[in-house]
Amino acid sequence: MQFMKRIPSSCPACGEPLRIGRLKCAACETAVEGDFAFPALMQLPPAxxxxxxxxxL
Structure with a gap:
């Protein structure tokens, strides 16, 4: 099974967890900014x- 690129969940410089800061609609370009946590499943290691x-599945 082939997947799209994974969203990085840790900082490439220091290794600390990243937070989501902006979400944008691809259709109308409405954006929501804030400090959002990754969903629980995205916090798991890739394996x-x-x-x-x-x-x-």
Missing amino acids: EQEFVLRFV
């Missing part, structure tokens, strides 16, 4: 994300 996805 565990793959396991959960395969289990659910």
Whole structure:
């Protein structure tokens, strides 16, 4: 199974967890800015994300 690029969840400079700061609609370009946490499943390491996805499918 091939996936799109993964969203980075840790800082490439220091390794600390990243936070989401902006969400944008591709259709109308409305944007929402704030300090959002990644969903719980996105916080898992890639191998565990793959396991959960395969289990659910």
